[in-house]
Amino acid sequence: xxxVLITGGAGFLGSHLCDRFIKEGYHVIAMDNLIxxxxxxxxxxxxxxxxxxxHHDVSKFIHVPGELDYxxxxxxxxxxxxxxxxxxxxxxxxxxxxxxxxGLARVKKARVLIASTSEVYGDPNVHPQNEDYWGNVNPVGxxxxxxxxxxxxxxxxxxxxxxHGLETRIVRIFNTYGPRMRLNDGRVLPAFIGxxxxxxxxxxxxxxxxxxxxxxxxxxxxxxxxxxxxxxAYPVNVGNPAEITIKEFGEEIIKLTGTxxxxxxxxxxxxxxxxxxxxxxxxxxxxxxxxxxSREEGLKITYDFFKxxxxxxxxxxxxxxxxxxx
Numbered sequence: 001x002x003x004v005l006i007t008g009g010a011g012f013l014g015s016h017l018c019d020r021f022i023k024e025g026y027h028v029i030a031m032d033n034l035i036x037x038x039x040x041x042x043x044x045x046x047x048x049x050x051x052x053x054x055h056h057d058v059s060k061f062i063h064v065p066g067e068l069d070y071x072x073x074x075x076x077x078x079x080x081x082x083x084x085x086x087x088x089x090x091x092x093x094x095x096x097x098x099x100x101x102x103g104l105a106r107v108k109k110a111r112v113l114i115a116s117t118s119e120v121y122g123d124p125n126v127h128p129q130n131e132d133y134w135g136n137v138n139p140v141g142x143x144x145x146x147x148x149x150x151x152x153x154x155x156x157x158x159x160x161x162x163x164h165g166l167e168t169r170i171v172r173i174f175n176t177y178g179p180r181m182r183l184n185d186g187r188v189l190p191a192f193i194g195x196x197x198x199x200x201x202x203x204x205x206x207x208x209x210x211x212x213x214x215x216x217x218x219x220x221x222x223x224x225x226x227x228x229x230x231x232x233a234y235p236v237n238v239g240n241p242a243e244i245t246i247k248e249f250g251e252e253i254i255k256l257t258g259t260x261x262x263x264x265x266x267x268x269x270x271x272x273x274x275x276x277x278x279x280x281x282x283x284x285x286x287x288x289x290x291x292x293x294s295r296e297e298g299l300k301i302t303y304d305f306f307k308x309x310x311x312x313x314x315x316x317x318x319x320x321x322x323x324x325x326x
Contacts, residue, residue: 112169
C-alpha cells in the first residue's frame with residue numbers, strides 16, 4: 001500500500017484529497033495545525049486503518065516514520081481574511097513549510113506536489129492567464145504575504161527539482177468551491193451564500209465587473225490526482241475557464257437561494273484582481289483533464305451543504321468568529 005502525506009489535510013481542499021487517496025487505496029497521513037483546518041472535515045476517516053492524523057505545524061521540523069511515496073503540500077491560509085489576520089504564519093508556511101516538505105521528500109525519496117495558486121499572477125495584465133505569464137504582483141501590498149509565499153514556494157520547489165533531482169509537481173489552483181468551505185473565510189462564494197441564508201443583502205466590492213472562474217472541488221481533485229501521477233514538473237493551471245462577473249454571480253446566488261435580497265456595492269479592496277480565468281490548454285494536453293461539473297450543479301450541492309450547518313455557525317460567520325462545536 002503506497003503512503004501519502006497531505007499537509008493541510010483538515011482543510012477544505014486537503015480533506016477532499018484525503019478522501020480521494022483513501023478511495024484509491026493509499027495509506028493517508030493528514031497533517032494540520034488546525035489554524036484554519038477543521039477536524040469535522042476528516043472525522044469520518046479516523047475509523048479507517050489506513051488513515052492517520054498528525055496535529056503539527058509544517059513550519060517546524062517534520063518527522064514521519066516509515067516510507068513515503070508522495071507528499072502533497074496544501075498547508076496554507078487561503079483566503080484574504082485568513083492571510084491578513086495571520087500574515088507571518090502565511091509567509092512561514094510558504095517558505096519554512098515548503099523547505100521542510102522538500103527536505104522530507106528528499107530523505108524519503110518521495111514525489112512532491114505543491115499547491116500554488118492563481119494569485120501568483122496577481123492582478124493580471126494577460127487574459128486568460130497561462131503558465132508562461134509571470135504575473136503582476138505587488139510584494140508590499142496587503143495581498144503580498146500570500147502571493148509572494150506562493151511564488152517563493154514555486155521557486156524553492158523548482159530549485160530542489162533542478163539541483164537535487166527531486167520529483168516535483170506544481171498545480172496552480174484557480175477559484176474552487178464545494179462542501180467544507182468555511183463560511184467566514186472571506187471568499188466570495190461562502191460570503192454570498194452566508195448572507196443569503198441570513199437574509200442579508202449581498203455585498204459586492206467595486207462595481208461587480210471584476211471576473212472569477214469557479215471550479216467545483218471534485219473536478220479540481222481529479223486534476224491534481226492526474227498531475228501527481230504525470231511526469232511533468234512545471235506549473236499547470238487547474239481551474240474552470242467558465243468566467244463570470246461578480247455582479248452576475250451574486251445574481252445567480254440570489255436566484256439559487258430564492259431570496260429577495262439585493263446587491264449592495266462597497267469599495268474594491270487594494271490589489272483585488274480585475275480578471276481571473278485560467279488557460280487550461282496545458283492540463284488538457286498533458287493530463288487529458290477538463291472540468292465536468294457545471295456551475296449550476298456544483299452550486300446546488302454547495303448550497304445544500306451550507307444550509308445543513310448549525311444556525312449558530314451561520315451567525316458566527318457574520319461576525320467573523322470561529323464556530324465552536326459543542
